[in-house]
Each structure stands twice: as C-alpha cells, then as structure tokens.
Amino acid sequence: MRTQIAVALVLIAVPQPPPTLKPVINYSLRVDSTDLSGWSVEIRLRTVSDTFRLAMAAHPEYDDRYFRYVTAFTVEPSSAIIAKVDSAVWQVIVPQGDIRVRYRLALPSEPLPRAAWRPFLTPTGGLLGGPHAFMYLLGAERMPTTVTLDLPRSWRVATGLERTRDPRVYAAANAAALMESPILAGHLREWGFVEGGVRHRIVYWPLPDATPFDTTTFVSAIRRMVAQTFALFGRAPYREYTFQFQDGAYGGLEHPNSVSLGARSVTLARDPNEEIEETAHEFIHTWNLMAIKPVEYRDIDYRTQPPVSSLWFSEGLTIFYSDLLLRRAGVPLADSTRIARLEGLLSHYLATPAYERFSAESITRVAYNAGPGALGDYTASTHRQGEVLGAMLDFIVRDATSGRRSMDDVMRLLFSRADQRVDGRAIERAVEETCGCDVTPFFDAHVRGAAGGALDYNRYLVLMGLRASVSWAPAVSNGEPERDLRIFGFEARDGTLRLVISNPASIWGRAGLHSRDRLVSIDSSPVNTWPELRGRLQRLRMGDTVRIEVQRPSGPYTATVVIAGFQRPAVRIEGAPNALGQAWLGKP
Ligand SMILES: [Zn+2]
Secondary structure (H helix, E strand, O other): OHHHHHHHHHHHHHOOOOOHOOOOEEEEEEEEEEEEEEEEEEEEEEEOOOOEEEEOOOOOOOOOOHHHHHEEEEOOOOOOEEEEOOOEEEEEOOOOEEEEEEEEEEEOOOOOOEOOOOEEOOOOEEEEEEEOEEEEEEEOOOOOOEEEEEEEOEEEEEOOEEEOOOOEEEEEOOOOHHHHOEEEEEOOOEEEEEEEEEEEEEEOOOOOOOEEEEEHHHHHHHHHHHHHHHHHHOOOOOOOEEEEOOEEEOOEEEEEOEEEEEOOOOHHHHOOOOOOHHHHHHHHHHHHHHOOOOOOOOOOOOOOOOOOOOHHHHHHHHHHHHHHHHEEEEEEOOOOHHHHHHHHHHHHHHHHHHHHHHOOOOOOOOOOHHHHHHHOOOOOOOOHHHHHHHHHHHHHHHHHOOOOOOOOHHHHHHHHHOOOOOOOHHHHHHHHHOOOOOOOHHHHHHHHOOOOOOOHHHHHHHHHHOEEEEEEEOOOEOEEOOOOOEEEEEEEHHHHHHHEEEEEEEEEOOOOOOOOOOOEEEHHHHHHHHHHHHHHHHHOOOOOOOEEEEEOOOOEEEEEEEEEOOOOEEEEOOOOOOHHHHHHHHHO
C-alpha cells in the first residue's frame, strides 16, 4: 500500500515522466489463439552486472508453485549461461547490457469448477498474469514495469494494472504490484460505478453455455456493499478497482485494487446474491489485510511465507464486517439477525475444542502452508475464532464508551495507521485507544500464549442485556441421527494418504487414531486417495464396525471403530437487549 500511495503522488506531481530516463523492465505476454496450452512471456531488461537472477514469486496464502510449468527458458544473447539455483530461481550469467529472456508457461489442466485465482485459457478468454506468469528480477523489486499484452483481437482486458496511452500496454509501479494484478481477458460483460469519487469496474466472464441471471440485482448489491465499506473506512486505499468475476469457478482472492472471484452463472440464476458474502469478504480485505497488513507479510518473495500471527484479526474481522456491512446495505442474508448469526457462531465455537486448547495466535500461525494436521487431533478455523473474538471486543468497546464507539472506530484507527504493519500488540493498542479501557487480560487469555482458554461469552453478552444458554443434543442431519464422521484424509506430498482427526473426543480419536497417521487399509482393503476414503466413510452405517490399519513412525497400528452418533451444542441467545444491545442489533 505504501508504494501505491507513493506512486500516486509521483504521477500527480509529474504527469508525463520522460520514459527513457527511468529504468523499466518490459514484459510481454502473448496468447496464440491456435495454441491455448499456455502462453509465452518475453522480458526485456537492461542489466548493470554480468549475473542476474529471475524468480517466480510465492503467494503468501496460495502458493501454486507455477515454476514447475516453466518451459523453453532462453536468453539472448545466446552466450548466456543459465542455471537453476533454486526451484523458483533462474540465474543468468551474460555480459551486461540489453537482455531478452523468453519462456513459455505450459498450463496444467484445471477441471471445473476451478479456484478463481488459478490461470486458464479458453477460446473465449482466460485469467493470466500475476505470479503464475511473470518472473521478477531479484534485487530490482522496486523497479517499475510495463506489460504488453498480445491477445486474441476480440478479447477485452480487466486488470488492476495501470493503463497507458497504448491500449495494449499496462504499467505496474513495482514487481509486487505486477504480481498482485492478475489479468482477466476475453469476452467480458462489464458494468461500472463511482463511489467516493473512485471508479469501480465489475466484469463477468461467462462460460459459452452460461445461464442468464439477473445482473441488475447482482450489480446493485455489490454497489451498495461498496458504499457501506466506504462509509466504514472513509476512503479507498486505491485509485481504481476491478471486480473480476468468472463463471465455472469458486472462491476468491483479494488484491490491492482488484479481486478474482468465482461466480457460477448457474448458481447466480437461482440467486443473484449467492456470491455477495464472498465478494464482500474479499473486498474488505483490500483494507483489512492488504492495507492493514500483518507485520510478517513481505512485499514479494519466492520463498514460502513464514507463519503469520494476526490472521485471526485479518480474517475474523473481515468476516465480521462482510456480515455487518451487508446488513447495513440491506442485502438479505441467511442468518436473519445478528443474534442468529452469533448463535450459529457460538455453537460452532463450542463444538470445536481447538479454540479452548489453542490461542488465536497459535491457530493463525498454522493457517498458511503448515498442512493438515498441524494442530494434532484438532481442527480449527482462524476465521471463525477471529469473528467470535471480534464480536466480544465490539461488546467491550461499546460498553466502555457507553455506545459512543464500536469496532468501527478500531478499524478506522488501524486504517489511519496503515503505513505501519500490524501484529497482536498493535491491534490491542488500537482497541485500548478506542475504548479507553484495558483489554490486555482479554488478549492474554485468548489471543497470545499457547492456550485459547475458555471464553466467558456471557460476561460480554450481558453488557448488551443478552444471555446465551447451551444445550447439547445428539447431532441430527436431514432428520436422521448424524454419524460421527469427524475425520478426513489428505494426500501428502509423498503421495501417501494421511488422516486428520478433527476432534480427539470423536469415535476416531477415542479409537487411538491420530492426525497424519498414514492410512493403509479399511477392513483389509487398501485406500489410497481422499475421494476413495470419503466414499468409504459415506457408505458406513450406524453400528457398523470398521478396522482401520495405519502406519506411523513407531510402527503399524490397527483401530477398531464402531460407528455411532455424537453430541452437538446449540446456543440460544435470550434476554431483552438494553440500549447498547439495541444499537448493536438494529442501528449499528
Ligand atoms: Zn479471507
């Protein structure tokens, strides 16, 4: 964010800088419509030493390792000596001067539905660019870049890259901005609006057999959500914003001035607001994660992101606000009220023993790149834990300030300091400055340290005049007692199938199975993949007995498991909300 703001100022001060005076790395990306198996990249640069290194950046959250798909890497002059010095780093030794590097990115096949941030090419369009396409020059991360797109003539382009006077050429202030600006191109539908003086584009890439949907409702909800986000934060951390929606894809990934989102037309035809919560979530990340950035985030790196300690806030408060801002925008949500939302959230919280056992920071630190089973025989969501903690902090702030302030003020304060990166202490300080109260005991009990501790939610609900009661009853699904299937599997990088036990009190945990045990067989027949295991689990009936054979470093182990039901908590929030509770509920 800092660099973007700096560049904005430079552009205002010097509208037309003479381009030849500035060292720039020029990229071109070519898609040949007769061969959609990948794309070709050319990098033109002027070197000042006889050795340089190019790397493929690793995304902190989704490192797709596309260095694996780089082919035909060549350098001009051809006297260059090329060596791979790391899986993602190419070293070139060549006399300094004007250099051209060329390579091809051979795209792996991506069955539909595909993750919204993964690149693809079809005759009617694709998602290109970003860390899946461009290498960056190590040591020259701050150097401005241009990108020339050579695409099929009928394709339109939607990207967070800056436009130039040449419609085929785009610019990025630095390597990080280049990586954070994927390019959706093809036969796009487009809408636009201005909020807070800032232009917002919504583009939709339909599959050739797309189902028609109500685009007026679709666009209107996004627009109202954007207006509420501006009302919360006061201003945008960008100069223009692009929503890149794709048919046939799922999920979303935020960027500083764009977002890649899956939105299947067949689903939008049933409900044009089907993806609005996901859209709001990724959009709010523009502030809470991209601008209010965790201290551990690097601008750009080819190495794996080290553990991040404040994702409980970056994710939890983002989900808290995607719910709240959509309510303020008048968009209908699955949970009819904030009370219903909190009841569901607390029910999940109590059903998940990981939250009492592990602090928010412990759970957050294994959220990226640690792999399944990192919490032993527990699973947890840093999103949900963060949303619960955010809700409690909101009650604390409202109570301590007699309703004059809320979490909104904490978010605004952190955004006003977005040039400083955040950690737990910075968040704690912002809460304390807002409420004029002491939240160190709360942070000590639930955020820091090893254990999450038992959350006394009624202590905070009572501040709103509310009270939660919990009842435990046999879990039910579609009117039938639910089988305890609190186990899943994953295929490890060594190709073996590993188990994950999500609750040590489950029938699987009590039978002595542990996360990361290598599954050998079920009832003596081998099981090698997660879909196979899922199929076997789904066929089990109440009362069945299964023999699970696993292998672990200490040797083989066989568990006998009798399929049974389990207890699930349900939280009900009751009471007459006081004035603070009324404000929290209706007029936040
Ligand atoms: Zn998120």
